[in-house]
Amino acid sequence: MTKKNVVVSDTKAGMEITVPVSDSSLFPTAVQKPPSSGGYMTISRKKRLQNLDINGGGTERINTWVDSMRASSPTHYKSNSSVAQDHLNSWMVRHPSALDMFDQITKASKGKPIVMFLDYDGTLSPIVNDPDRAVMSDAMRETVRKLARYFPTAIVTGRCRDKVYNFVRLPELYYAGSHGMDIMGPSKGSQYEKTVNESVLCQPACAFLPMIDEVYNVLLEKTRSTPGAMVENNKFCLSVHFRCVEEKKWSELAQKVRSVLKDYPELKLAQGRKVLEIRPTIKWDKGKALEFLVESLGYTNFDDVFPVYIGDDRTDEDAFKVLRERGQGLGILVSKIPKETNASYSLQEPSEVMKFLQKLVEWKQVPLRRQFRMKRQIEGIKIIPTPSDQICLS
Ligand SMILES: [Mg+2]
Numbered sequence: 001m002t003k004k005n006v007v008v009s010d011t012k013a014g015m016e017i018t019v020p021v022s023d024s025s026l027f028p029t030a031v032q033k034p035p036s037s038g039g040y041m042t043i044s045r046k047k048r049l050q051n052l053d054i055n056g057g058g059t060e061r062i063n064t065w066v067d068s069m070r071a072s073s074p075t076h077y078k079s080n081s082s083v084a085q086d087h088l089n090s091w092m093v094r095h096p097s098a099l100d101m102f103d104q105i106t107k108a109s110k111g112k113p114i115v116m117f118l119d120y121d122g123t124l125s126p127i128v129n130d131p132d133r134a135v136m137s138d139a140m141r142e143t144v145r146k147l148a149r150y151f152p153t154a155i156v157t158g159r160c161r162d163k164v165y166n167f168v169r170l171p172e173l174y175y176a177g178s179h180g181m182d183i184m185g186p187s188k189g190s191q192y193e194k195t196v197n198e199s200v201l202c203q204p205a206c207a208f209l210p211m212i213d214e215v216y217n218v219l220l221e222k223t224r225s226t227p228g229a230m231v232e233n234n235k236f237c238l239s240v241h242f243r244c245v246e247e248k249k250w251s252e253l254a255q256k257v258r259s260v261l262k263d264y265p266e267l268k269l270a271q272g273r274k275v276l277e278i279r280p281t282i283k284w285d286k287g288k289a290l291e292f293l294v295e296s297l298g299y300t301n302f303d304d305v306f307p308v309y310i311g312d313d314r315t316d317e318d319a320f321k322v323l324r325e326r327g328q329g330l331g332i333l334v335s336k337i338p339k340e341t342n343a344s345y346s347l348q349e350p351s352e353v354m355k356f357l358q359k360l361v362e363w364k365q366v367p368l369r370r371q372f373r374m375k376r377q378i379e380g381i382k383i384i385p386t387p388s389d390q391i392c393l394s
Contacts, residue, residue, distance in 0.1 A: 062258065065271045066250045069242060091338035098332045098345035098356050105330065105345070106363055109306040114360070115297060115329075116147060117290055117319065118353075119311030120157040120164050122273065123334050126350055129244050131159075131232055136167050140350065143357045148172050150364040154293050156180060156286050158277060158315055160234040178236035179279060179315055180289025181205045185296070202292055205236045208280040211264065212238060215278060218260050226253045238278040272313045286311075287318035302328045309343075310334060310353055317342055332356070 098105060118124055124144065125134045136144075147153055154174035157164045161177025161184060168175075171187040183202040216233045219240060223229040228244030240257050242250055257276050261269055270277045290307060299305040307329035309319045320331030320342035331343035334353060347353050 059255075062251055062254045065254055065276070068271060069250065069274055070247070087338055092346070095333060095341065095343060095346040097352075098347050099352060099359070101345055102356070102359050102363075105308075106360075108330065112304060112306040113299075114151050115294060115299075115305055115307045116151045116153040116357075116360075117156050117293070117307060117309040117311075118144070118153065119286075119313065119316050119334075120155055120159060120167065122312035122350070123310055123353055124155075124350060125167065127243075127273065131230065131239070131241055134167065140354050141168065141170065143354050143361070144168070144173070145170055146361045147357050150361060152297055156289055156309075156311070156316075156319065158234060158237065158239065158272070158313075159232075163234075174293055176286070176289040176293065178205070178234050179277070179284075180286045180292070181236040181280070181282075181284055183289060183292060183296075202289075203236070204284050205280045205282055208236060208266070208282075211266065212236060212278075212280075215260065215264055215267065219257065219278075222256050222260055223253060226256065229253055236280065239272075240276045240278070241274065242276070243274040270315065272315060277315065285318035286315055287322035290319045290322055302326050305329070308332065310347070310356075 120136075121127060121131070121134050124140055125136045128134050144153065148170065152174070153172075154176055155164055155168055156176040158179045159177055161175050161182045164177055165175055174183070174185055176183045181204055185201070212233070212235070216231060216238055219231045219238065223231055223240065226245060226249055228246065228249075230241040230244065232239040232241065240253070242253060245253055254276060257278070258269065261267055261278065266281055267278050268281045270279060290309060294302065294305055294307055297305070305328070307323060308331075309316065309323060309329070310332045311319065312334035316331075316333070320333070323329045323331050324342045324344070330345065331341075332345045332347055333339065333341045333343035334347050334349065335341075336348045347356060
């Protein structure tokens with residue numbers, strides 16, 4: 001039995017416990033097991049070839065990635081053509097604006113507690129050329145802070161958890177970094193931390209850390225000669241950013257990345273918005289992280305809760321898919337252009353995400369304000385000792 005490195009931290013006891021878990025659910029095949037401690041696992045040549053085929057696919061596969069990256073860029077979408085406009089219109093019918101459909105969305109929750117899941121880049125912050133400068137506006141931070149007062153809120157990102165925490169700086173949130181492979185609960189100040197295991201920490205890819213660090217250094221060296229290429233170490237996964245690389249160099253850079261991965265069949269490649277992601281081949285993604293967090297909040301039955309997930313990238317599709325397949329909650333894709341998605345609704349950009357979150361806060365505040373006013377009125381009823389013993393509101 002392979003021991004999966006799920007670490008459950010118990011801050012009350014001041015300790016962390018490593019829970020051995022059967023490999024059956026996380027590691028579907030021998031080739032996808034993490035390396036054992038102290039060295040990397042060996043795999044048969046046949047299995048290595050199978051995995052290379054998954055990660056590989058030759059020049060055709062590289063071209064597909066590059067074409068897909070170009071197509072998913074709003075600057076390449078010719079929205080002025082009538083065909084493109086028709087395409088956008090029909091897409092919007094299938095994925096209407098979450099702002100326009102706000103009443104339907106809140107009605108769909110049917111009084112169940114709403115739990116919010118928010119991607120970071122392109123959702124709470126605009127996409128920028130330098131990933132280290134993807135700061136969140138003060139207005140967005142204030143909106144998310146208010147949101148978390150009324151709804152359990154998690155940031156789910158491909159970034160390193162510590163890095164995204166430094167951008168968001170709200171200790172009352174849940175953070176799931178490295179595509180959900182690094183999950184931590186609110187550190188303080190959350191009303192939810194008393195009702196759930198606030199110190200919950202899930203790191204199913206711990207055994208891959210030495211390999212990720214090694215590949216990070218190899219990729220730094222390999223991509224050094226490509227102007228604009230950036231390699232980001234997200235702790236349990238890596239990102240190779242293409243957004244500052246000339247488009248004519250994209251194929252060459254993708255080829256370099258793939259050539260490095262040939263020596264690491266335990267890692268897989270995925271494509272995002274002008275980025276290639278390198279991740280361990282374990283069955284864990286943003287969808288699994290969503291399920292883990294919902295359960296951690298005490299909702300063992302998805303029927304009792306209404307998760308709302310907002311994200312802009314391919315990796316968010318894993319979470320959208322979970323919600324669609326379960327028929328619970330809903331996904332909202334942030335995109336200005338039509339994309340194949342499992343999300344139900346859409347928002348165009350982070351400014352619209354902020355408006356949607358503000359509406360959610362207002363929607364929650366209205367009945368609470370009404371209750372507060374009624375309570376004040378009831379408390380304010382005093383018997384005024386008048387000759388007629390009138391009952392008056394003070
Ligand atoms: Mg994103």
